Amino acid sequence: xSKACKNCRLIVETETTCPLCQGTEFTERFxxxxxxxxxxxxxxxxxxxxKAPGRYAxxxxxx
Numbered sequence: 001x002s003k004a005c006k007n008c009r010l011i012v013e014t015e016t017t018c019p020l021c022q023g024t025e026f027t028e029r030f031x032x033x034x035x036x037x038x039x040x041x042x043x044x045x046x047x048x049x050x051k052a053p054g055r056y057a058x059x060x061x062x063x
Contacts, residue, residue: 038053
């Protein structure tokens with residue numbers, strides 16, 4: 001089951017620490033994903049504040 005880091009939104013599978021921001025809080029409650037290949041050229045990456053390639057949650061649900 002995929003989960004998203006609550007800090008940077010990176011989606012991971014089994015990690016207990018986010019490999020990008022070292023966060024430890026995750027959620028399985030998120031809407032939609034975006035695969036970012038080249039953050040420097042991506043408008044979506046700019047809107048999400050993403051600086052590294054990867055798969056990200058677009059919106060994390062609060063409850």
